[in-house]
Amino acid sequence: MSKLYMFSTSHCTKCPEVKKALSEKNVEVEYIDAEETPELAMKYMVMSVPTIVDLDDDKTYWGQEQCLAFVNTL
Numbered sequence: 001m002s003k004l005y006m007f008s009t010s011h012c013t014k015c016p017e018v019k020k021a022l023s024e025k026n027v028e029v030e031y032i033d034a035e036e037t038p039e040l041a042m043k044y045m046v047m048s049v050p051t052i053v054d055l056d057d058d059k060t061y062w063g064q065e066q067c068l069a070f071v072n073t074l
Contacts, residue, residue: 002056004029006067007046014064018050021071 006022006029008015022029034041034049044053044060052061052070061070 002054005032005040005044005053005055006030007032007034007041007044007051007053008049009033009035012049015050018052018064018067018071021068025071025074027071027074 004022004027006015006018008019008031010033019031029052032040034046034051044051046053048062050064050067052067054060054070061067
């Protein structure tokens with residue numbers, strides 16, 4: 001299983017649905033608030049939330065649609 005980061009913010013309206021989908025898949029993921037850790041967000045070039053970074057496959061998924069499509073493949 002890949003190591004995943006999910007970047008979100010406290011005011012993101014689309015992030016809860018992606019978080020719910022990840023929890024239903026019982027996937028190990030580290031949730032990161034992009035505003036609280038801007039250095040990590042910059043490292044992974046997070047420009048919008050939600051964003052999922054798959055560290056093992058070196059892939060990034062931006063926005064609710066891409067994130068949910070990725071989660072459905074897990």
